[in-house]
Amino acid sequence: MDIPATPPIIRRLRNNRAEAKDEPATPRLVAGDIRLIGGLNERLFQLLAAIESSGSINQAARKIGLTYKGAWEMIERANNLSPKILISTATGGRLGGGTRLTPAGKDFLQLFIRIQEEHRNFLEQINDRLMNNRDIVFLLRKLIMKASARNQFFGKVSQVSTGAINVEVTVSLKGGAIIVAAITRESAESLAIKSGADVVALVKVSQIIIVTDFGGYRLSARNQLQGTVSRIQKGEVNAEVVIELKGGNSVVATITNESLQALELTTGKPATAVFKAGAVILGAAS
Template identity: 60%
Template sequence: MDPHSTNSEQPIALVEGELRLIGGLNERLFRLLAAIEKIGSINRAAKEVGLSYKGAWEMVERANNLCPQVLVSTAIGGRHGGGTKLTATGRELLALFTRLQEEHRRFLESKNRELADNPNLVFLLRRLNSKASERNQLFGKVTAVRIGAVTVEVSIALRGGDTLIASITKASADSFGLKYGDEVMALIKAPFVMVVKDFGGYRLSERNQLKGTVKRIQRGIVNAEVVIELAGGDSVAAVITTESLKSMGLREGDTVWAVVKASSVILGVGT
């Protein structure tokens, strides 16, 4: 999308923010005040904005206590019946907040359009916004795609020079349309990461053997989390048993290898 397009499509929200006045007077309160002004009943206004009757009253009472003059008044019974309405001060404050909201919206839209011009920043912020349950999320570029009879082997260059190999199905590779130079996210569950301190003269068959330094060890009763820092600054977390931790004599600062099966690497691509 052209970030300067004049159509109604909004730029990607790289910068977000809620407008809040001093004292915690936030958008939810003013949505409630607007509903009270429109409906004239705090009970029905609360339902409209998704609050309980008690929660709405607590919000209104706190706002009334904070402000020099009451924002909301309630009439009980009488010739014209009961009801809740905004005072003149309440209507004035609501109008002020509405104007501020519109200025705030225009400001955010302007900043997002400016940031959308920088592709590196857009990709960085998309990375920060990625959501996945896997402990390890590594980002890199595709350097090779090797198609086999059943699976496709994808080589990913991590920062620092390490190469990570992922083995995925041909169907997944076809749906991704992976090619050289594509930016991808590699997801690895921490229990799938083996920690090797000494190969003992043997060579392992696993394709991924990432050399690093033990940065942190979080000990538990049954398991321990070992965080390994790779040459380029990426961190890989492994979950091993506390018994294995003791038998290996692992300490922070030790040189180790994070060993991962290629089939245990899940790939994610941008949409």
């Protein structure tokens, strides 16, 4: 049995959907699907398009990955919500189904395709505007990133010192604070680390030591971020201490309740977050 050629309207619907899924040449910062009132979404219109193409509810359901029952439930809901019947059925269809779009159903499908095209053009315009704003792009990229490390510092590489084995990377944060990371040369090359690059520095809370009085001693740890205790969350055994830095960044550390008491930490007290350069994990936008 020959399968009829795909009508132009169906190709347009597929092309619109495919273009929305394809990864754009530039990062897409805003994305969204079309949902009509009553819970009618793009899946319904994929079904309508498949019915128009095949003339069979059974084949249309298989084409878009629905069960026969699921397709009928979607059709019944759409018919009930619409002022006019969208899909009609009759015996003796050309492919054994006999399911057809009514004139109202065809008009509805055409309307959705036009809305879909306008929606895609609208998103492209919004993304183009956002991509021209460097601060917005950087902010949204930060929000996309997911990592288990509580401490995530976004900054700019201000210095790169390459040694025989490791590379020392200095990251400048807002407010003038700096973080030094020691990574392998292979990692530096893989991340394309260079002066001026935007990076994120990740540090686990367990890697941070809090110091309130150096007692005349100097520490070997490269990172010593001075700030003020802004919040303390005490638990059964440990306490979470947040130190706010001058530029607005916050450092989170976990210490025992005994240490909390020994350091006499309270909100508003000056404190320094200390951690080694090797405890810093760097990330760079691809």
